[in-house]
Amino acid sequence: MHNDMQKRLAAEFFGTFWLVFGGCGAAVFAAAFPQLGIGFTGVSFAFGLTVLTMAYAVGHISGGHFNPAVTLGLWAAGRCANKHVLPYVVAQVVGAVVAAGMLWLIASGKPGWVPAGFASNGYGELSPGKYSMMACLVAELVLTFFFLMIIIGTTSKGAATGFAGIPIGLALTLIHLISIPITNTSVNPARSTAPALFGGAEYVAQLWLFWLAPIAGAMLAGILAKMIYEPADAVDTTVMEEGRVV
Numbered sequence: 001m002h003n004d005m006q007k008r009l010a011a012e013f014f015g016t017f018w019l020v021f022g023g024c025g026a027a028v029f030a031a032a033f034p035q036l037g038i039g040f041t042g043v044s045f046a047f048g049l050t051v052l053t054m055a056y057a058v059g060h061i062s063g064g065h066f067n068p069a070v071t072l073g074l075w076a077a078g079r080c081a082n083k084h085v086l087p088y089v090v091a092q093v094v095g096a097v098v099a100a101g102m103l104w105l106i107a108s109g110k111p112g113w114v115p116a117g118f119a120s121n122g123y124g125e126l127s128p129g130k131y132s133m134m135a136c137l138v139a140e141l142v143l144t145f146f147f148l149m150i151i152i153g154t155t156s157k158g159a160a161t162g163f164a165g166i167p168i169g170l171a172l173t174l175i176h177l178i179s180i181p182i183t184n185t186s187v188n189p190a191r192s193t194a195p196a197l198f199g200g201a202e203y204v205a206q207l208w209l210f211w212l213a214p215i216a217g218a219m220l221a222g223i224l225a226k227m228i229y230e231p232a233d234a235v236d237t238t239v240m241e242e243g244r245v246v
Contacts, residue, residue, distance in 0.1 A: 008084065009091040011062035015054040016095035019066050020194050023047035025103050027119040027184075044176035047185070052169025059165065067188040068092055069214035073148040076222025077229075079155075092190040100194035120199035121186040121210050129181040136183045137213045143175045144187040144217035149225065156229040186210040187217075 026046035030038045038046075055064040063080070065071045068089040074080040080088075100118075107113055117126070123136035131139075150171040154164040172187075179185045186192040192210035196203035 005084075005087065008062040009087055011058035012065060012088050012091040013095035013098075015058050015062070015064060015066040016092040016190050017099040018054050019047065019050040019188070020096045020099035020191055021102060022050035023191070024100065024119040024195055025106075028103055028107055040180045041177065043180065044173045044185075047176050048169040048171075048173030051172050052165050055165030055168060062088070064165070066092060066095075066190075067214075068190055068211075069144050069188060069218040070148065070151060072215050073144075073218030073222040074152070076219040077148075077152055077225045079152065079222075089190075093193055096190040096194035097197060100198055103195075104198050115199060117184075117203065118195045118199040119184065120195040120203040121184045121192045122203055122206050123183060123209055124206075126202060126206060127182060128184055131182045133209065137209055139179050139182045140186055140210065140213035141217035141220075143179055143185075144214040145221045147171055147175060147187055148218045148221035152221065152225040152229060156225075183210070187214050189214055 023043065023046050026038060027043045030046075031040070031043050051064075051066065054066060058064060063074070063084075065074065065080075065088060071080055071085055071088045071092070075082070075085050104115075104118070107115075107118075120126070122128075123131065123133045127136055151164075151168055153159065154167050175187055176185045189207075189211040193207060196207055
């Protein structure tokens with residue numbers, strides 16, 4: 001494997017690992033801690049901070065996608081080379097699953113611990129607020145659409161350079177502030193897949209929605225972005241070029 005691709009895949013692996021370990025870890029360990037937990041607000045910021053920190057740590061290596069929907073949305077926008085799409089998605093899912101396994105290992109070290117969904121995403125009876133399948137599908141599609149519009153817009157020609165990681169991280173925070181009660185917030189198929197494997201078969205059975213809706217929303221944004229924003233200099237996923245994070 002080419003050395004450049006190895007570096008890119010390592011960056012996507014570690015970035016997605018950190019997103020799941022930090023975001024889902026906050027939900028599993030800290031959201032409802034016996035007395036003073038961090039609640040929905042704290043979990044929302046945890047997810048946003050994982051993306052913000054890793055965008056600057058490894059974004060310049062791989063593009064800082066950490067999310068199959070982001071990779072496919074950027075591909076639809078002409079921002080991601082064909083050869084990177086499948087390897088990136090595999091690295092992201094593997095990174096997420098390894099992180100979820102690590103969380104399980106740590107969480108099971110507490111006496112009497114019960115998984116209780118393990119920060120998985122769900123609709124209907126598995127939705128935190130019991131929202132319908134259609135409500136959850138629309139929420140995930142719309143939120144991922146805007147996430148990609150923010151990612152593409154803040155990394156386009158004319159945008160302030162070097163700062164894209166901040167609005168992208170805050171966008172993910174905002175998305176969680178809106179939708180944790182609806183779906184427990186996905187907008188990321190890798191993030192959904194990993195905890196579901198540990199949360200139980202019922203969550204695995206609902207994974208289709210958390211692949212379909214985010215990818216559809218992301219690709220719609222990518223197609224629209226082609227009409228709104230100037231094209232990137234080249235079809236590539238390298239980020240932090242001229243200070244841009246993609």
